[in-house]
Amino acid sequence: xNAIEVTGLRKSYGPVDAVRGIDLSISTGEIFALLGPNGAGxxxxxxxxxxxxxxxxxxxQVLGFDPxxxxxxxxxxxxxxxxxxxxxxxxxDLTVIETIEHFSGYYSNPRNxxxxxxxxxxxxxxxxxxxxxxxxxxxxxxxxxGIIGNPKLLFLDEPTTGFDPEARRSxxxxxxxxxxxxxxxxxxxxxxxxxxxxxDRVGVMSDGQILEISTPSEFGGRSTSKARVSWxxxxxxxxQTTDNPTAFVNNxxxxxxxxxxxxxxxxxxLEDVYLRMIGEIDE
Amino acid sequence: xSEIPSALALGLRRGRLEIRQFLRQRESVVFTLLFPVILLxxxxxxxxxxxxxxxxxxxxFVAGMIASGLVNTGFQALAIxxxxxxxxxxxxxxxxxxxxxxxxxxxxxxLVTVSMLIQILxxxxxxxxxxxxxxxxxxxxxxxxxxxxxxxxxxxTALGIAFSVVPKSGRGASAVVSPIVIILQFFSxxxxxxxxxxxxxxxxxxxxxxxxxxxxMRSVFLPDSFAGQEVAKSxxxxxxxxxxxxxxxxxxxxxxxxxxxxxx
Numbered sequence: 001x002n003a004i005e006v007t008g009l010r011k012s013y014g015p016v017d018a019v020r021g022i023d024l025s026i027s028t029g030e031i032f033a034l035l036g037p038n039g040a041g042x043x044x045x046x047x048x049x050x051x052x053x054x055x056x057x058x059x060x061q062v063l064g065f066d067p068x069x070x071x072x073x074x075x076x077x078x079x080x081x082x083x084x085x086x087x088x089x090x091x092x093d094l095t096v097i098e099t100i101e102h103f104s105g106y107y108s109n110p111r112n113x114x115x116x117x118x119x120x121x122x123x124x125x126x127x128x129x130x131x132x133x134x135x136x137x138x139x140x141x142x143x144x145x146g147i148i149g150n151p152k153l154l155f156l157d158e159p160t161t162g163f164d165p166e167a168r169r170s171x172x173x174x175x176x177x178x179x180x181x182x183x184x185x186x187x188x189x190x191x192x193x194x195x196x197x198x199x200d201r202v203g204v205m206s207d208g209q210i211l212e213i214s215t216p217s218e219f220g221g222r223s224t225s226k227a228r229v230s231w232x233x234x235x236x237x238x239x240q241t242t243d244n245p246t247a248f249v250n251n252x253x254x255x256x257x258x259x260x261x262x263x264x265x266x267x268x269x270l271e272d273v274y275l276r277m278i279g280e281i282d283e
Numbered sequence: 284x285s286e287i288p289s290a291l292a293l294g295l296r297r298g299r300l301e302i303r304q305f306l307r308q309r310e311s312v313v314f315t316l317l318f319p320v321i322l323l324x325x326x327x328x329x330x331x332x333x334x335x336x337x338x339x340x341x342x343x344f345v346a347g348m349i350a351s352g353l354v355n356t357g358f359q360a361l362a363i364x365x366x367x368x369x370x371x372x373x374x375x376x377x378x379x380x381x382x383x384x385x386x387x388x389x390x391x392x393x394l395v396t397v398s399m400l401i402q403i404l405x406x407x408x409x410x411x412x413x414x415x416x417x418x419x420x421x422x423x424x425x426x427x428x429x430x431x432x433x434x435x436x437x438x439x440t441a442l443g444i445a446f447s448v449v450p451k452s453g454r455g456a457s458a459v460v461s462p463i464v465i466i467l468q469f470f471s472x473x474x475x476x477x478x479x480x481x482x483x484x485x486x487x488x489x490x491x492x493x494x495x496x497x498x499x500m501r502s503v504f505l506p507d508s509f510a511g512q513e514v515a516k517s518x519x520x521x522x523x524x525x526x527x528x529x530x531x532x533x534x535x536x537x538x539x540x541x542x543x544x545x546x547x
Contacts, residue, residue, distance in 0.1 A: 018426045052545060075381040079287050085378035088372040093307040094300070102300050106382045145376070230301065 001064060003028045003153050003184040004049060009058035011044050018044040020208035022058070028152075031175070031185045033195035036205035037278055042188050043157075045205070049186070050083055050155055057116070063153055079108055082151030084142050084159060092131030096122055099130065099145050107149035119174060121146045136167040143174070153184045160194060172197055192271040204277060211277055220273030232261040290385045297382075297390025302397055315360060319348045320409050325416045326474070334476060335509055341414040346504040347473035348406055350435070350496035354464055356399040357439025360393060362446040362460040367453035369546055378544040382522050386540065388444060394438045403432070417504075424503050427520065431499045434527045438492055441534025448543050467493045476513055485514060492530045495523040 004026040011019040019041045026032045036042045047053040048060060051067035051074070060067055065077040094102075100117060104110035114132055117126050120140040125133060133141060139159065146154055156175075160168045173199055179185060189195055195202050196216040204215040217223050230239040242248045245265050252260050268276075288296075296529060306312060323344065330340040331465060368374050377387060410416030450456035470488040477485065477497070490495035501509070502518035510518050 052375070052378065075383060078379065078381040081379075083376075085372060085375060085379065087374055090368065090371040090373050091308065093304050097304070098300075102296065105288060105296050105379050106293060106380045108285045108381075149380070168429065 001028065001062075002026060003030070003063060004032075005059070005061040006049075006188070007059045009045065009048065009060060011041075011048065011053065017208050017275065019048075022205075022208075022210055022236070024203065024210065026184065026186065027164055028184050029179065029182050030200045031179055031187060031198050033187045033189060033199035033202045034205060035189065035192070035195055035202055035274065040205040041208040042205050046155060046157065046186065048189055050081075051078075079149065080152045082146040082149055082154040083155045084146035084154070086157060087138055087142050092129055092133075095127055095129055096133070096144075097139055098125040099141075100148055103145050104148045109150055110148050111150045115149070116144050116148050119147070119177070121170060121174075135162045137163065139163065140167075140171070143171075147183075151183060153186070154178065156185060156187045156189075158189055159187070160189070160191065169192070185250075191218050192269070192274055196270045204274060206278060215268055219270055220268075220272070220277055222268055222273055225268055227265050227267050229263070229265050231263045237262075287381050290383045291389065293382050293386035294389025295393070297386050298393025301390045301394040305394055305398065313449065315356060315398060316405060319352050319355065319402060320405050323348055323409060324407060324413070327410075335505075336513060338505055338509055339415070341410065342416060343476065343501065345406060345410045345414075345416055346470075346500035347471075347497045349403055349432075349504075350471075350493060350500045351464075351468050351473045352362050352402045353399060353432070353435040353439050353496060354467070354493055356402055357436055358443040358446065359460055359464045360395070360398070361440065361443030362450070363456045365391075365444065365447035366450045366456040369447075369543065370453035374544040378484075384542060386541075391444065392437070392440050395443075396435060396525055399432070419503055427499065428503045431496065431503070431523070431527075434524070434531065435492070435496045435499075438527050438534060440532040441531055441538055442492075443534075444542065445534045445537035448537075448541050459497045467491055470494070471497050473497055478512060489543075492527055495526045499523045 002025045004024065006022055006024040009019055009022040009024075010017070022041075034042050034046065044053060048055050049062055049067060049068075051062075054068050063077065063080055065073070067077070069077060097113065097117065101113050104113055114126075119125055120143050122137060122140055122144065125137055130138065130141065139162065143156075143159065146156070152166060159175075160171055163171060172194070175185060175187075185198075187195070187198065195232065199216055201213055202216055202219060204211045212220065214220075226241040226243055227245040228239055228241050229245055229252070230237065232238070240248065249260070249263070249265065252263075297372040306476070323341070326344050327341040330344075333339050334343055337380070365374075407416065407418070411418065419428070446460070447456075449457045467488070470480070470484045472480065472488070473493070477488075477494070480488075485494075498513065498519065501513075502520060507518075510516070513519070
């Protein structure tokens, strides 16, 4: 069974069509990244999946439940999912461990509190008031609250905004570890390198529709597109795009009779392909 | 896999957390709990007259302050803090967990009850020590005191939760809620003797629960001889019970139907 199954999803706000017919399947255990510019309909889509909004039409199944469900069935459903929203801005008068401990009581089968604090790297901050945490620490605390219930499905909304590079790396490692335990993860992010590092598949939304869904390496025909070979010839930087970079470099190597100065071979990054795709829509 | 905890168990858990959080916000602890005592000190020092045989203005005023304390710790506190929690994203985060709305409401009710009890004890203690406040000796008056306190507090809590959808933002909540409370206090005979207010004010006040709460508290703290000086020439206990129950029902109805976890 797929973790998420969406067919024909539509949602308007007055005259504005935020989501204009989306079909989407996310399989169990997958990390799926939803990308797109602001106003593309990502947030609306994810909030419908999370049960915060209701659609105008279309079918949505999340872990086999309709997110519009209420009452006791909704509690059973929420018991199985974790949601990491944008960070809260409350005065933070409780400590890390107090809050995580409190939230663990909401679930039938929570993870161990100390283990979760350790997993997000906040051991040394366990006794600190939340308002004393740095931006990155507070974000990791948000994630701790999202995973304390031992969710089968985790929603992450721009989890690493404001992280320094090192914190992002250790955060990515945490997400990989969760996936290793079989958790399905739906990620929205503005960072294309993050999607590339984490996601099994990425989907790009624009103007309320999904433009493409594929693996990061095949996205937009990346894996088969021309490569760019660059090198230095004397004082001049040269570059050449080619379908056969290996043969090209072999010939070049023969010309130089050894090392080619400042050689690089690149294919379009996910970001290049993404920007081209979004740009075409705008034009 | 074990069962999801019951709504009541989670409500008690929320109550503990709410109290802990409240006590750590020192400014609001001082403001909420000490403000009525400061008011009593000011009014008690300015108005030293007796308003009826054996009834000092302080005695009259304490009854009004206890009644309006129920409005402060319930209605006012909740109608201001819940919109803030909504703006902060705290409510949306809670919405994403298996904790039901009823547990959140129970937690708030526990917080209101505890801060109300502290406030009442401080007012009574201060009144006895500095202003010669007489405590009721009749057991029936104490019974009235208890049902009034708990019914009034429940009513105030429910109306505070219901009203929390009205302020557009957390920052503006205080500007919307506080004037309503202050005007009601003036109209309901907290600061002035109710029967000396213009009749139109009395009639408006009679629609709202605070007037009935203050009148009820007077029936506890003033001698029964004073009942003859009320508008209806009686304490109207039955009517008070009815009005508070009606407002409680209205508050619960709108809390359950209209509560909002999210800003938009």
